[in-house]
Amino acid sequence: MKALLAAIAGDSCSAPVLATTVALAPLFHATPRAIHVRGPGAEAYHGAPCELPLLELEGEPVARIAQAAGDASVAAVVLGARGFEGGRHPAGQTALAVITRIAKPVVLVPPVDLPASLPQRLLVPLDGSNESSLALAETIALAHRHRLQILAMHVHPAASVPAFSDHEPHAGQTWEREFLTRHIAAPHTRVKLLRHVGSPAADVAAAANPAFADLVVMAWNQRLEPGRAQVVASTIARATVPVLLLPIGATQPQDGTQPQDGA
Numbered sequence: 064m065k066a067l068l069a070a071i072a073g074d075s076c077s078a079p080v081l082a083t084t085v086a087l088a089p090l091f092h093a094t095p096r097a098i099h100v101r102g103p104g105a106e107a108y109h110g111a112p113c114e115l116p117l118l119e120l121e122g123e124p125v126a127r128i129a130q131a132a133g134d135a136s137v138a139a140v141v142l143g144a145r146g147f148e149g150g151r152h153p154a155g156q157t158a159l160a161v162i163t164r165i166a167k168p169v170v171l172v173p174p175v176d177l178p179a180s181l182p183q184r185l186l187v188p189l190d191g192s193n194e195s196s197l198a199l200a201e202t203i204a205l206a207h208r209h210r211l212q213i214l215a216m217h218v219h220p221a222a223s224v225p226a227f228s229d230h231e232p233h234a235g236q237t238w239e240r241e242f243l244t245r246h247i248a249a250p251h252t253r254v255k256l257l258r259h260v261g262s263p264a265a266d267v268a269a270a271a272n273p274a275f276a277d278l279v280v281m282a283w284n285q286r287l288e289p290g291r292a293q294v295v296a297s298t299i300a301r302a303t304v305p306v307l308l309l310p311i312g313a314t315q316p317q318d319g320t321q322p323q324d325g326a
Contacts, residue, residue: 065138067093070100070128072157073110075174076143081113082179083172083305084141087278089181090205091168093138098131100124125160132165144171144299144306162308163285168202171299171306182277182305184212188267188294189246191217196246198282198311203248213254214276215247218263264297271302279306 069084071077081097088095097115099108100122107119120127132140142158162169185206187199206213239256247254259266271279279302283295299306 065091065093066096066136067091067139067141068131068137069095069097069115069141070124070131070143070161071097071108071110071113072124072143073099073108074143076155076172077113078111079175079177080141080143080172081111081115082177083170084115085179086177086181087139087141087170087305087307090209091138098128100127124157125164128157128161129164132161132167137167139168139170139307140165141170141172141305144173159287163287166285166310166312168310169308171302171308173303173305175303177305181209182211184214184276184278186214186216186267186270186276186279187247188216188218188263188279188281188298189242190263190294191242191246194311195282198309199246199280200248202280202307202309207248207250207253210253213247214257214270215243215254216257216259216267216270217242218259218261218266220263221260264293267294268297268301271298271304271306273304277304279304280309281306282309282311285310 067084067088069080071080084095084097095115097113097117098120099117100120101107103121105121108117118131120131128140128142131137140161142155142161144155144158158171162171187203189195189199203213235258239258243251243254243256267279270276279298281295281298283292286292287296295308
């Protein structure tokens, strides 16, 4: 069995990172483990109580976390995220450096109290590209196997609203069925498509809260320079639920079980 690796720092994110790692381990079919990276001569971990197997490492945090994540036994990494400038929390530079460096799923966790139970509602933003849909496919399959609700969200910018929008509901229902068929694997019994007209970055970020979903799942290209990944940047800056980032082209989590049919 592979490991789901919690990278903890002894700060306010440590407790929610540990809780999220335990919660998501069944989804990844992985054993939850923890690492703590400290500088030379620094003290050992003394943050929130850690009941997971804990490995103490010395060195530069980004390099050591990336090295640990690169091991073939690691399925994914869970990190504390304190957001971006302009978000609810100060910027977490270690998290930002790690997510652009490792080609594996990474979960970013906000510094809020979170349950150590498997999320039941997954918010999955879809931009309509084949690349993003392929990156999300295996995680969608795992959600089906665990009978989780999938809230697929597609935001139309005002300039690109489909021409049939004034002829709802029949044309819209047809479009939604075709959209789901292209981008979300069946069955669709626990899938709901949410369509908005507005700003993708603002609307997805606004929905990333526990009143709406327990986990956000996003495909992305690991580029955070200005003008790129605006939806990802806005979401992880403002989310109050964990955000699972799936690099496009990376190997996705697999649990080796067969899907269950029916609702």
